[in-house]
Amino acid sequence: MKIGQRWPEDEMYKWGSYFGLAPKIAKTWPCLRFSQYVSNFCSVDNWRNREMLDYVWLVPLFPAIGFLINGLFGYRLSKGFVGVLACTVIGLSFLTSVLIFFDLLQLPPESRSFEKIIYTWIPAGDFKTSVGFLVDPLSIIMMLTVSGVSFLIHIYSVGYMHEDEGFKRYFTYLNLFVFSMLLLVSANNFLLMFVGWEGVGLCSYLLIGFWYERKAPADAGKKAFVVNRIGDFGFLLAMMLIFVTFGTLNFHGVFGAAHHNNEVSTLVMTAITLLLFLGATGKSAQIPLYTWLPDAMEGPTPVSALIHAATMVTAGVYMVARCSVLYTLAPVSLTVVAIVGVATALFTASMALAANDIKRVLAYSTISQLGYMFLACGVGAFSAGIFHLMTHAFFKALLFLGAGSVMHAMAGELDMRKMGALKPHMPKTYWTFLIATLAIAGIFPFAGFFSKDEILWHAFEKNTILWALGACAALMTSFYMFRAVFMTFHGESRVDAEVKKHLHESPSVMTTPLIILAILSAIGGFVGIPIIKGANVFHDFLTPVTGGHVAGSVEVTLGNLAYASSSALSYGEAVQHNVGLEIFMMVVSLIIAFGGLGLAYLMYLKDPSLPRRLVEKFKLLYHLILNKWFVDEIYDFLFVNPIKRGSTVLWQFFDAKVIDGIVNGSGWCIKWTSSVLKRIQTGYVQNYALSILVGAVAIIFYFLLV
Amino acid sequence: MDLVIPKIDALSLCPELVLSITAMLVLLVTVYLPKGRKDPAAYVGLLGIFIALMSLTLLWGKPRYAFNNMIMVDNFSIFFNMVILVTAALSILMSITYLKEEGMSHGEFYALILFSAVGMMFMTAGANLITIFLGLETMSISLYVLAGFLRDSNRSNESALKYLLLGAFSSAFLLYGIAFIYGATGTTDLKGISEFLSRATYMKDPMLLAGMGLLLVGFGFKIATVPFHMWTPDVYEGAPTSVTAFMSVGVKAAVFAAFVRVFSHALWDLQPDWNQLLWILAVLTMTLGNVIAIAQTNIKRMLAYSSIAHAGYIMMGMIASNELGTSSILFYMLAYAFTNLGAFGVVILFGRKGEGNLDIEDYSGMGFKYPVLGLLMAVFLFSLAGIPPTAGFVGKFYIFSAAVKAGYIWLAIIGVMNSLVSVYYYLRVTVMMYMKDPVKDLEGLHWSPSMIVALIIAVAGTLLIGIFPSPYLDLAKQSVLHLM
């Protein structure tokens, strides 16, 4: 088949024009020949041009292969090989996703949804769950982002972890992590998504606690795990409820049924979506389950980059966007999502204001940005949320990798108070870090500007208060990020003399990913240009999945409903309607961003004593913020300790003392019984026989009386 | 008075006969083997198990009663017999080196395992309460001895004594229950009981209900439901590890088979009465098992509590009491067999003579020292915890969805919560293996071929059932077709 036929000029879509190179890549990709060969067997329908779509399973498979090889034989392989292999498999995944992406583009928007079912996994009665993959605009964007950013982080890690003893173990976990995440975003049903969901949780645990010899990482890993369990519980319950309500777990099945079937009560829908959202708050670190993420920086820095940017935390946002159909049917849930999102954004941004640890600042900023994404979802602008997810992946990965580069130079120092004036020592790191900061602060024309502005605009349309809170968080973001830049790279050097001698720029294996990410952070926003009709290609691309956001109201459609074009049209009209206002809001956003910049400049460059005076003035607030509002302590007090104690008590109590406990329960003499309880140990046969007897008597009386 | 000897339906008894004969052959063979080199006895036993497995396939798909309705050979019993035979085979494979290391390599061990398996198989096929009782006793008596097989070990002795006393005690209750049911219905034949009950106009005969309750005590003891579970940790801890592995799976499989047959078939008309009670017991069982397991330091004890919890999950399938629920029990049992045997296999392999290396602490750093063994253990623990893509996950999913489908949503929610709790203690072992430095010398692992074979079978089963469960689900579904 000739290329010209595969890529007809008149059917070109907007995305295609950006990537005119694609056919050439596709041609050189050897798997394609093979795929053409095999696709004759696989496909019966007449979409002749979607060979790569059939191979979507390769995307998660490559990292899985890397994981297996590195995990089973890693201890016999050389370090170099392990590193190269790990990077290669992720690179292959990325390449495959790119090819799939182009194949998807050839389809008309309304049919851009492709399911590839490998086999039926669990047949349970009339209900079947398959191992299958779903390719649609949403999942392909996630696949591209995840595999792309992960690839860069892998390359960076080769340099960063080079000296570490656990090099091989590290890459084994890393591959497993990416595998789970890709599985999560490409699954075609909730159950398979849950497999990835669990895998991601597990890997984050392994990677955060990577340096297990030290107490802090081990604890942080444990915390991440426990908190995520709570979220998983929500997800599981939601799954059960979905299963009961719709009788299937397949995305198309569920969303189709939800869309067409009006019998499902709003209450059930609200319950499902809220439970799903509980799962999302766990994974995506929202209030009240956010506490694990700041501690997660105890892992190696590239892992933080991976967790914060490409994998793990984005899972929650992805899941909410994936279930946009359900959320739209449950307005209450949407409101909850929006409120939680904006509250998280504001709350954690405030925590970042006073943090002195550079990674901690970044961690809080991640939570805050995730809050933005949920705010977007909450106001029904799912595509804006995903847009921000993507741009955030670029600049947050860049920020963390930059911070890692700084750490590398500073011999592991993280305290910004001991930095300063690093700019001349590490120019590449500085410039890339600055670009990322500009992007996250939302300064035109960097990527963050477009996505953040879109969110704020939709929030403004929905509710002015949401907008105001979001804008406030934006101000703080801009402030603390520039504060970090100024404290780290500008001003006077506060670096220890010992460390100062070793200051150096990182090797190119580390700086190259930085530069690539910097480019993406700089121009990544242009795929979603607002206002100009048809220029927001990102939004239009996603519309078939997430529905168009029409001013004032939300309309949602399914992937395979012929809907997209009309929606895009109405969106365009709506945009024109408010063009003046939207431009005004953009300017406001910009002013806010620059305001934060200026404030940071004032306080940390121009007049460094200002912060201390402020601290003295607002001592209480400062301490509250510095101690993370004492949330951890409250959690420990309320939940963790009682559970720990309760388990021990139960354990000793039940097998040892429950029998006497019944005596106790009959309410005789408490003092007398307690002495008995103390004396009586177990391990005695007669204790056990008594337990059997009690059970038997209870059962007999149960039958006699009930 | 003429004696009309019933037709001796040897074909129906084929697997049991093969196994019994093998067991006696093992006893004979072992006499002629030199001291301390009794391996051939084990291989004879394995051969017998293999032949018995083959003979099972002859009977597949042809349900029939035999010996005056004493046994029922149907797909249901064949499925469970398969699980039991696989369990016996894997346990024997795991025992060979283990017994040598403990200095107790005797052919009688394998014979007793086989006798016990024969008892279990009579339980699964039993269509009369007396057959079931005798099968149960055959199984138990062999197990009492096996639990105390390490004659010089105080723990093993203690475990045998506790098991014996409590087992006999609970058997008396079971027997009393049989007596009551006999009195209330006039028969011990399961088919007769169910026919009697479907005819009966009164439902609340207290004698019948009490008999049912006492049966529940007897069965509940063997499968370790709360409050009849207290023997489990002690016996599992003290018994030789390979016997623990065999007990934890085989006994559960056999007793659940009988349990389902008696309750979901013979006593079906009393389902409203026992269902609520089982609900309570299931919740208690899984909750207590999981909660107490958290605080354990000995891995065998921890697995004992975990097996209590698993009994609770399996009971959910009974409570659901529909075809899906029953087939989910079968499937879960299969998944549990491979998983639990595998986990115990690693414990055996990693253990030392006497009480060596049984603390969870001892597993520190094991994952780095022995990457393959660590990975295997991780797979088994994940499967026990119900983390995909392992057999345990599919099993749990299947059981929970059966409960949900039958309308027991709260039960399913409690089950889900429990399995989330359980992840904590399973993962703790994994954490020890991968996130701690060794606390002691980990040298001196005896990789024996038989153990490697056993572990490969176990891990292959665990993963295969987890990733491609549908053939096994079909098998389980076909197995319950003729039951109801």
Next chain:
Amino acid sequence: MTLFFFLLIAIVTVISAILVIVLRNPIHSALSLVLTFFSIAGLYILLNAQFIAAIQVIVYAGAIMVLFLFVIMLLNLEKEKRVSEKHPLQKAFGVSIALFLLGGIGSIVATGVLYGNMGTETAAKVSAVGNTKAIAGLLFTDWVLPFEITSILLIAAIVGAIVLTKKEL
């Protein structure tokens, strides 16, 4: 008259059974257990179960109790001491729960009504063939499979007993 015999034997049974669990010397306990078994055999005779009565005496009172006595002598057991009773309360509790058990079961069986299907082997029929022959007939026809299972059970038990106690295995 039968009622008188029944009551007499019943009282002996209960008293000797109580003696089993209260006497502190194990040998005395075992001997009162023998007495209990004998009187239960008497009850079997009252119930027209001569064969069972016979094997009750031979197997239970004879073989099993001799084994018990043998082991008690072998181990040279001393009297249980009353002092240092470890869990008096638990035992008191246990006894009271056991009384509940008695109450529960007693209230069920005291009605003396059985709803079960009647069998065909009436007393007259059985006495015509003879109790032992009738039981044998059942054992080797209807119950032949359980009978065979018992043989496996006994082999397992024999092997087990030898494995556990033989000096040199």
Next chain:
Amino acid sequence: MIPLSYYLVLSAILFTIGVVGVLVRRNAIMIFMAIELMLNAVNLSFVAIGKHLDSLDGQVFVFFVMAVAAAEVAVGLAIIVNLSRNKETINVDEINIMKW
């Protein structure tokens, strides 16, 4: 003709005495003997019920139960003898290495 309930109540009493014996005696052999008492109580029930129902099955059951009891005693006493060899005691109060 003695009413069935007499036998059954007597059997319940014997069973309970057996249960009490299991719970209060400290000597493993004594516990075991108490269990034998329980089994005999059940046997009595079987025979009485069988007679009342005009069925010999009850007596057949007793036959099986006796076989089982004999087997159990053989194994049980072997276990106890073995234990006393190792531990010098068969007092169940002192047999609790494994607990909690």
